[in-house]
Amino acid sequence: MHERFEKFIPHHSHTKGQLSYVEGGLAYLQINDRHYVIPARHYFWVPQGLTHILKIGHSGTVLRSLFFYTHDDDKHPFYSEVGIYPINELLMEMIKYSETWDGHILPGESRYLFLSVIKNILPEISAKRLPIALPFTENERMQPILEWIQNNISATHTLRSLGSQFGLSERTLSRLFQSTLNTSFLQYLKLLRMVKAIELMLQTDLSMSEIGYSVGYGSLPAFSNTFYQLTNFRPSDFKKNF
Structure with missing residues (x-):
């Protein structure tokens, strides 16, 4: 097909x-x-x-x-x-x-x-697998939290700021991420930002610095290092090749 x-x-x-x-x-x-x-x-x-x-x-x-x-x-x-x-x-x-x-x-x-x-x-x-899989949950308590993060991906997110937004303690929120997504808050945020970055690379003409800023990174090196850690590609090489 x-x-x-x-x-x-x-x-x-x-x-x-x-x-x-x-x-x-x-x-x-x-x-x-x-x-x-x-x-x-x-x-x-x-x-x-x-x-x-x-x-x-x-x-x-x-x-x-x-x-x-x-x-x-x-x-x-x-x-x-x-x-x-x-x-x-x-x-x-x-x-x-x-x-x-x-x-x-x-x-x-x-x-x-x-x-x-x-x-x-x-x-x-098929030896080189792309390791970006974003955890998903249908948990009704988590869905508005995840939606809010996605809609505000460029903001600085911490367990404290997110907990304040939804009236939850840092400890409760941390446990929610682990129990519903089987991953930590920070790891989920990192994966989400990389997914959004890939979308922007392939759907816009933004520079790498602009993409990094759009997904919440304050500097190009910080964005580039995280992207490389997850994909084994620098962002510029990834966009050029794919």
């Missing part, structure tokens, strides 16, 4: 494994209690039977998806795990080669053999 438009697909699952390449724009994936942002020039794998929500975030986004047989998934752990990876030239050209194909490809067709090769090489070429 090769798609180019905004799209929202609510909770669903497949009897096949899903490989999707985001050629341009942004896509968003929600699985259980995690939100994933998939930037351009990245691909993701969703195992068979795993319920997920998929959102194509912009009309300029191109999403190319291949759905694979699962009878040999037990030959490598890759096929049983959700993952997001930067694409290399080999896989990108192979996926683009199939862009005129649509619908079912059956055993015995030469195209079937070609696509089988793609599946077989995935574990070997």
Whole structure:
């Protein structure tokens, strides 16, 4: 399937494994209690039977998806795990080669053999996983807190300031983050800021300093160091490559 438009697909699952390449724009994936942002020039794998929500975030986004047989998934752990990876030239050209194909490809067709090769090489070429997964919760007490942080991402946030905003003690708020998101307040804030930074990189012409300031960092080095810590890319390199 090769798609180019905004799209929202609510909770669903497949009897096949899903490989999707985001050629341009942004896509968003929600699985259980995690939100994933998939930037351009990245691909993701969703195992068979795993319920997920998929959102194509912009009309300029191109999403190319291949759905694979699962009878040999037990030959490598890759096929049983959700993952997001930067694409290399080999896989990108192979996926683009199939862009005129649509619908079912059956055993015995030469195209079937070609696509089988793609599946077989995935574990070997998918060593560098993008480690940005934003925790998610439907806890009614936490949702307004998380929404407020997102809407005020450029502000300076601490447990004390956030607690004052919502009438909670620092200790209570810290426990809420840990119990509902399974992460600390500071780690959640860091991940959220990196997700927002990636969105701004791919959807605006803001400079790196402006992006860093927009997501709450007072200096470019502080923003750059945090971004590198989570992605192994400097922000400028990430924008240039993807």
